[in-house]
Amino acid sequence: MDIVFRDVEHRYQVNTPFEKRALYDIHVDIRSGSYVAVIGHTGSGKSTFLQHLNGLLQPTKGTVHLGDYTITAGKKEKQLKPLRKKVGIVFQFPEHQLFEETVEKDICFGPMNFGMKEEDAKARVREWLTLVGLSEDVRHKSPFALSGGQMRRVAIAGVLAMEPEVLVLDEPTAGLDPRGRKEMMEMFASLQQQKRMTIVLVTHSMEEAARYADEIIIMHQGTIVRRGTPEQIFRHVDDLLHLGLDVPETILFQRAIEQKFGVQFDAPCLTMEDIVQSLQMLFARVKRT
C-alpha cells in the first residue's frame, strides 16, 4: 500500500484556548514495501504523524491517501475498520496492552475481532509465535508470567496476526537491553523481507535508523526538515548536529579520522564494517603513493 500525505496539518483542541498545531504542511510519499525511520526530538510531531497512518487521527487540513483510502480534512471517513487491519500499529510498551489469561487468547483476539473463526485463528498461533521468535511452550501460559521481552513479542504477534500490509512501530525497543534491542530490530528486518511489509519506525536511535531503514525522515517542530537514504542524511552531519540530533558513533569516528589525517572517505560509514572497509581503502591508497 502506498502512503501519500499532501499538505497535511494537524491541530489539537481546535477552537479552544489550548489549540496546538502539531503538524505543518506535511508532504511525503512512502512507497509500498519500504522501511522508513522517523526521527525527531520529543514534541516534534512523530506520534501525531503516526496516528494519521491508520486514521486514528484525521488531518485538520490536507489529505492522507492510504492505498485505496483517502482521508481528507473535514470529511468523516466511515469505513476505518478494514484500514486498521491493513495498518498495524505497535505502540510504545505494547506489552501494557496484553489482557487475556493465555498467550494464545491474546494473539487470537485481533484476528477474531476482524472476523476470523476461533479454530482458524488457533490453528495459526504457532506460525505467529514463530514469526516473533517464540516457541510453542509459551502458548498456554499467562502472558504476565513471561519476561518483559517475551511479553513484547506476544503483543507484536497479536498485531502481526492481523496480517497488516503496513507495520507502524513507535519506539519498539524502548526499555530493552542492547541485546534485546538488536534481536528485536533484526526480527523486524527479517519480517519486512519475508512478508514484503512496509515498515514505518519511530526511533530516537540514529544507529537503528542508519542500520535498518531505506529512508530516514527527520521531523522538527511539526515539519519534515530532511528526508533521504541514510547515506544522503549522514553526508550532512553538521545539519543534524545543528538540529541537536544524535549521529551514529561510526559517523563521529569517521569524522575524527578524516580531520586527524586530512583525508576524505568516499561515503558515510554507517556500520563498523564500513569503517573497516574505508580504512582498508585508505591504507591501500597510502601504500601506493
Ligand SMILES: Nc1ncnc2c1ncn2[C@@H]1O[C@H](COP(=O)(O)OP(=O)(O)OP(=O)(O)O)[C@@H](O)[C@H]1O
Ligand atoms: N492530545 C493533545 N492535545 C494537545 N496537544 C498535544 C496532544 N498530543 C500532542 N500534543 C502536542 O503536539 C506536539 C507534537 O506531539 P507528538 O506527541 O506528536 O510529538 P512526538 O515527536 O511524538 O514526541 P515524543 O517523542 O515525546 O513522543 C507537542 O507539542 C505535544 O505537546
